[in-house]
Amino acid sequence: MSADPTGTGPMSTEPMSAQPTSAGPTSAQPPDAGPNSAGTAPPLLEVRDLHVTYRSGDRTVPAVRGVGFTLAAGDTLGVAGESGCGKSTMALSLMRLHGGRAEVTGEVLFKGENLLTTGWSRLRAVRWAGASVVFQGAMSALNPVRTVADQIAEPIVLHDKVSTKAAEKRVAQLLDSVGIPAQRMRAHPHEFSGGQRQRVMIAMALACRPDLIIADEPTTALDVMVQAQILELLGDLVKDAGIAVMMITHDLSLLAHTCDRLAVMYAGRIVELGPSRQVLEDPRHPYTTALSRAFPTIGDPASRRAPQGLAGDPPRPSDVSDDGCAFAPRCARVHDGCRTEKMLLWPAGPDRESACLLARPERGGGAL
Amino acid sequence: MSGLRRFLKEFRRRPSGVAGVSILAAFVALALLAPLFVGEDQLDVTKVDGPLLAPPSGSYPLGTDQAGRSILALLAYGARESLRIGIIATVLTVVFGSLVGIVAGHFGGWTGRILMHVTDWFIALPSLPLAISLAAVLGQGETSITIAIAVTSWTATARLVRAQTLAVEARPFVERARVLGAGNRQIMVRQVLPNVMPLILVSSTLTVAGSLLSEATLTFLGLGNPTDITWGEMLHEAFANGAFTANAWWYILPPGLTILAVVLGFTLTGRAVEHVLDPRMEKSR
Amino acid sequence: MSSPRYLVTKLAAAAVSFAVTLVIGFVLFNLMPADPVRTMTRGRPTSEAELGRLRVQLGLDKPLWERFLDFVNDTLHGRLGYSWQYQQSVASLTMHRLGPTLLLMGTAFAISVALGLWLGVRSGWRAGSLFDRITSATALTLWSVPTFWLGMILLIVFSVGIGPIHGFLPAGGMSDPTLPQTGIEHYADVAKHLVLPALTMVLVVYAQYVTIMRASIIEEIGSPYLLTARAKGLTDAVVRRRHAVPNALLPSVTMIFLHLGGLISGAVAVEAIFSWPGLGELTYEALKIPDLPLLQGTFIVFSASVIIMNLLADLAYRALDPRVRAS
Amino acid sequence: GRAFADGSTAGSGSGAGKTLRVAMDGSGVDTLNPFTAYFNGALDLFGGIYPTLTTIDDAGKSAPYLAKSWKLSDDHLTWTFQIADGLKWSDGQPLTAEDAAWTLNLIMTDDVAGTANGTLVANFESVTAPDATTLVVKTKQPQSNLDYISIPVSGIPIVPKHVWEAHTKDLKDFKNESTPVVGYGPWVLTEFKTGEYAKLDANKTFLLGAPKYDHLIEQIYKETDAAVAALKAGQLDYIEGVNATQFKTLQGASGVQTAQAVGNGWFGLELNAGAKTRTGKPIGTGNPALADPVLRKAIALAVDKKTLVAKVLDGQGQVAEGYLPPAWPQWSWKPADDQLSKFDPAAANKLLDDAGYKAGSDGVRVDPKTSKPLNLRLGIHSDDTQDAAVSNYLVSWFKAIGINATIQPMSMSALNSDLGKGNWDMLMDAWTTGPDPTYLLGIQSCGTLPNDDGSGGNTDSFFCDADYDKLFAQQSTIFDPAERAKVVGQMQEILYQGNSNIMFYNSTHKIAANAKVSGLLTGTKDANGFYPAQSSFWSYLKAAPAAEAAGSSGKDGGSGAGLWIGVIVAVVVVGGGGVLVLRRRSGADDRE
Amino acid sequence: MTLEVRDLSVVYPPRGGVGPARAVDGVDLRIGDGEIVALIGESGCGKSTLARTLVGLVKPSRGQVLYQGTPLDYSAKALKAYRRHTQLVLQDPGGALNPKQNVFDAVAEGPRLHGLKDDLKETVHDALTRAGLRPPEDFYHRYPHELSGGQQQRVVIAGALALNPSLIVADEPVASLDASVRGEILKLLLRLRDDLGLSALVVSHDLGLAWNIADRVAVMYLGRIVEQGTVEEVLLNPRHPYTKALLSVVPSGAEDWRPTLLSGEPPDPTAIPAGCRFHPRCGRWAGASAADRERAACDRRELPVLAADVSGAACHLLDLDPPATDVSNAWENA
């Protein structure tokens, strides 16, 4: 337990606490969100200066390059950003799920305990019981040769130390709660449709009543209609249970609806962080602007026959340097400072942060 | 070409592959250069005057065989025959296997199904007994051994190539080619073949390895031409002539070890190539 | 597809395979002009009339198509043809030899599979580790060894003895005739005779299984479901045992059965070297003449066993893999 | 030293009494039915378990067995054998002349029963047993070799009528495998496993003397090397027919005794001097050039038989000239010095030059009659290592006289098929024979040529010579051995000069045995150190266990078992240990 | 008028014990000259099948594809000729390029196959330029894996353009691309239409895409077109309950956004319900009064195939309503 309980530290690269204090987002929380919302106790999850570097052969790929944020109990955080910007990498590193393939530095404080340095057995105890994960493709995230009941019961037996019988009872309840008849618990994953599988995944994530669910693109493989169903379900369940959620996707417009706060990532860094509606409606980073414009509003004459895009290609993680803004080559408002200055997450208005020089307070942030 | 250069660069990073290629290069050199330092006279039983089945000595670094010939000379000369049989069998196998595989994979209908059934039947046949029988039926000698190996080992290639062809054909670029106006032949040759080529390459190196072993085994079982000089034949002779009883290790170990080395060489090379060409690795780049 | 229908389809396919094998077998073994009669009687005072009589007895005077009908009839009646050199039905010859071959191949197969899969899982799970490198290198090397050669070397070292090693294992055969042929002692004796041939086969064959299993495990290692399992807090060993292995086992099982033909091939050489009185040795014997009906018979028995094993593998695969079961 | 092992041997004791363990002939046992069996392994066994009328002695002459004595009538057509009295089959039933008469009659009258030995009785008119101790054989023509037709191993075994009567119907399929097999001989077959071994018990009341061992085991070793290994490891007592290399190694090995007997067979080359049918119609694809005796003579001169003996046989054999092997000295023949074809390539070349065989540009001579180069096929048995070894020499020697020989390895079956059709130029061949040479001489007679339609035929090289045939007919009716030998000699001379069958050498018959087995060898060595030929019948009968050595090593199967189990356990432990160590090192499971 | 389909059906034969799949089950559709039509629908509703049928990759089980008024001829030669005019652009640009072909060869593939080798260099240069890969020479020798997803898709489009087609069928051309790149590709399509007068059928499940570029839109459900019309008509004033549901799940900035979720699983073309194929999931049907249900008889009464070119929706329940009022005003203030 090395964390500074106030959640602020001396390191300059560290983000300002994003602990919600203002009325806006907090009001969206259910009243039973728990004592942590008061802002004095350690937050549920605090990430500081997280770096993840993949090693493959003699190449190193810095996929996450200094990410920091906090997440209170019952809070929902959306992480958006285009493909390859390091969202999954960041999420997996929280539970040290990369194995030996990646080097992870920084701090991941889960209820004050640094998960990056704690012993493996401690970590295992936290996994699933403290924080569970809903992965993207449920077909591949579920073991194809074992029954659904087996797989859901597995963490229950492991963490709650209950008998298999008792665990199965809970499995039935869980499946019921996600709208799958309990009789089907003996079925194998392939016998379910994509949407049902994702429900199974959600049931499994809830199995040990975790404090945090990390959902890594839980719906991208699904059809629009099913996608909406699943998000509704997930939203309802976590709201009822007061579980904090970190939801990852590249679809900004989806997150706006489901999450209280939004983090936009670009090239391994968070470039904008703030209450989701604000971020979407009033972006403080050119990248966020471009991203939100890419999802047209039907009926909006401005976007009729006028698709908006972002010229250029996302950088390769191996090509970005620490100096300057990684977005500069594609930015319409780029200027000299963007190429040289070190980018940090600067406060950009109440409860908002942005990594754009234009948003820096001394420049009169928010003038984007 | 950048592809080739990249391949070589990747390949060089795999020590086992480099070792395999080195072994092979050494043996190919040995085979090619054998006539330069092994005269006909050294192989002619009526002209050699070495001691019979003598252990290694100064003038015979690997000793002599029953007729007084230098084992080293036989070994060098045997490299030619052994490699030749292995490679011819492999070329036959690979050409036939690839053809069947691609055609079966490309034409889903009757053609493909029948071809695949035929392949399956051949897979069901145990290869060595079949090869033995073929060789026994076709008569003695390297020709029938080569044919026997080719006939029995094409199935693996065909299967692999077919599976890969199916995978390739399922990829959208084949559909794109079709929309651009490509016919069956053009799709098979221009789209599928380049994409199954790496697999064929890998398969062929592994097939050579298998062929060499089969050749040695068939020859050992007495289906070769006893007057040829191949490694398998040397072992056959050694075995048939009681070299074991005589504890003539210099007659028994070298041919076996050379077979081992060459097979290992091909296997290592093949696996390294396979690894370098692994499509999954390609994608992640 | 429903189970019985699946079974019927598979059985039919196997039957067709077998029929094709029969035809291939017949064509193969009747292509070559051969004079088995002179071969059989070689070195013995035999009159011309007797030779003629033998030819009739063996049906060699009949046209090819008639011989084919005879052969089919023969096979359907379980005789598999009539051996030239042993002058009895091939079926009765092979029946005698089936037991020893099954014993040898079964033992070698069981050990190889157990050893190969175990090592394969271990080395695939930690690909690139010292253990993996040693295991893989050993397996690759052993795979490259000609079976018969390895057998000969083992024979010298462990049976004849070399240098300080005294030969302590029997040089051939399946049992020591000086010992009683029943009871524990007999089984121990057979086991003792089994050591070298089985060892030879295991050493050559297990390597394949290591490679197969290792590849399967590596194939699975990146799978998201393993990530899920890890995320659940399972220990590494549990993740491997409960999640990776069952999945990796499926392709391995098929591959292993597909490689069964290789095992049989190994058996021929090994039985020849160790005088193991099985089908392989019978084949080797038949080869010398060559006794074509006998070769044809052993060939058919081998093929049939592979077909049966593949059928079983198919069914086993179906039983094991819920995905296949459903489709 | 070259020896693999210490060579210490084990006492062969096991069960009650002493056991002699011999390697069965590599061919194994095709069937235990003596009427249909062909394989030498089976014949060897029959020699031990079924009686014969006569046997042969050290010198290869016929000697009493069941028949105490025999008489030939003056018209040379009736043989009367006096059968020993009071003999009993192994099941206690009396063994009488009736059994012999029944057996011989069955072979004469039943096609199946005649499968293996029908030829031997082809000339029989009748066989009767007027009383229990008298057997009368009447022949159609005078036949001088009647005292050889029922000898152990290579002759007709007599079977118990009371057992076999029941099987005359299903003789073809009767396998005769229920043990103990009812018979009479030095041994009783008590256990038989196809492809593995035969176990026999000694007949302590055997007519010709009781075996010294209590048990005999004939075990199959498919590879002689394995047998030799077993011999050295003390798992085997006796091997017949090791090859030159094995023999040489065993000669130096401690605890092993070795012996060579003069050969009972020849090894040589057959030339297709013009294959034709009985009516003289040419058949086959043989090269016509070989019809020229000059060419054949030149070929004979081009072969250095001494080198073959020295290098292929490693000196373990003799240069052969005559057709019949030295094992039967009564028939041996040698060419006179002036007739002798000595190795002389120069002379061969001169012969060919003189006959108009001009060398082409590639050094291959051209047949003046057909103007085709002398390209000759050299067929060899692919499974015969001697064929392979010798053919390499021949090709080189033939090249030296302008003949291009191409080696064609063929399976026995293919070779025999081609041979009968005349589709060959030169063939490597080898034959062995028992003491009676009639059959071996017979296959060179015109009567064995095939019919016009290609059927029939039992010839060996399409040799056909009227004078030879006359002598052949004559020799079988001569009852004075010396007289007969002279005729046989003349026949061999004709063969020698015909050069259709060029004899290369007679390789010795090589035996290796555990040094503790005594009494194996009889006869006296000749100048070359070779013993006279002996049959396995006598060897097994006369073999005696050496006196129990004090403090025997006790390294036999039983106690060896502990050792091998130990070693396997050790290997497993070491291997497993290594794995465990590696596992440990790879770290605890507290990581992923 | 460029391309028209009449009463088109595609039935896939039974597979693995599941009955035949009626992937496309009666479709009339017309793509006029220089028109961009968007085909919208849920996964598995038969969009791709229809698209593939249009370019002759799938032979219809019933109905016709007419190009310039003449029915398609499925002989190899005729198809080849047809494919000079009609090109397909696939969803996954990475997969649509042969990894063993560099950019030049990939673009030149079409002209080569058609024997247009004369000014190949120029054609390729041209096509790449038009597809926005500038300067083209920089790309010639690159292999697909050396390109970003957006660039790959441009190469695919260039490959189609190299044949100077008059119609491009784009099957989910941006589905696998990042949101930021997506707009660029759509811009390109629009520009091509404007510059070259290309007609296009764009297949997607994304209504926003239709809004972005299409002139007309057709909404497909379970093998049928259930509603079609101009983009404004259909998207701003949807009439079919299915279209409404689809529109509702598009996340909007609206505070009170609440999607109308369809119950049940995605529809299955091997078991098409009788009557209106949408009725089992139709909220309106479920909520309708007994009398209305009796009148509409959605569960029994077959619907006619919606005619091409006519704006309208195939729904029995529409007969119950007065013509829908303009509901688009909600968006006006957005």
Ligand SMILES: Nc1ncnc2c1ncn2[C@@H]1O[C@H](COP(=O)(O)OP(=O)(O)OP(=O)(O)O)[C@@H](O)[C@H]1O
């Ligand atoms: N095992 C690995 N080795 C090397 N590089 C990797 C590895 N896994 C991911 N990367 C790289 O790291 C970067 C970030 O990957 P990540 O999967 O976190 O992206 P993402 O934001 O989740 O993208 P997506 O939206 O496609 O899921 C990518 O550029 C990817 O290529």
Ligand SMILES: Nc1ncnc2c1ncn2[C@@H]1O[C@H](COP(=O)(O)OP(=O)(O)OP(=O)(O)O)[C@@H](O)[C@H]1O
């Ligand atoms: N080759 C085929 N054989 C059998 N059924 C097929 C085949 N291709 C597609 N189908 C089925 O036809 C139906 C329509 O498929 P299609 O690919 O046209 O749908 P889609 O609308 O393009 O869906 P998506 O949005 O997922 O691409 C699906 O249910 C599919 O399962």
Ligand SMILES: [Mg+2]
């Ligand atoms: Mg991701």
Ligand SMILES: [Mg+2]
């Ligand atoms: Mg589609």
